[in-house]
Amino acid sequence: MKQVITKEEVAKAIESLTTQGKRPTLAATHAALNHRGSMSTLVRLKSELQTAARSANDSPEGLNAFRQTWAMAVAEGRQQQEVVVAELREGVGAVAAENERLEGLLVAAQNRSRELDEARSRAGLGLRELEARAQAELDKTRLAVAGANAKAAEALECLAETHKRHANQWQPCGQSEMTP
Secondary structure (H helix, E strand, C coil): CCCCCCHHHHHHHHHHHHHCCCCCCHHHHHHHCCCCCCHHHHHHHHHHHHHHHHHHHCCHHHHHHHHHHHHHHHHHHHHHHHHHHHHHHHHHHHHHHHHHHHHHHHHHHHHHHHHHHHHHHHHHHHHHHHHHHHHHHHHHHHHHHHHHHHHHHHHHHHHHHHHHHHHHHCCCCCCCCCCC
16 A cells, blocks of 8 residues: 655655756656655645745746846847847948949949950051051062062163173273284
8 A cells, every 4th residue: 555645745855856956757756755655646746836836936026026037138138139230230331331332443443444445446456557558568668679679680681781782892991902
């Protein structure tokens, strides 16, 4: 036959288990009571003890203290949240300003790139025009040189012929003409 246990014995067993750092489960409490009492009685007594503990904690003063503590915690949380939000807004503002600065740099770089492309295009066109003019001048000069070479060749031929004709008639100075 099981021995009858009291609410005070159950309370002491639960307190003892809690002090030892153990969880006051039904099995642990029953073992702490040397397996006295039935499990149904233990469940009923433990439930009564928990209800009594809750109602003691639910006093008007306790509820008022909890509400005040909760209100202070909520206010502190809101203050911290406002600080974080302000820091984030400041960070967003700094990022937006940097973004605008970088967009300005991008537009300037794009404009400069466009200007350089146009200048390169103009320089390429000018270079092609200069090459065409230089090639035309070179062709003209080659033609002139070819014409001058032809005239020089004709003049040399003419000079050679003239020299040949006069060579027979010419005598060096100081020599008298000898007739046979």
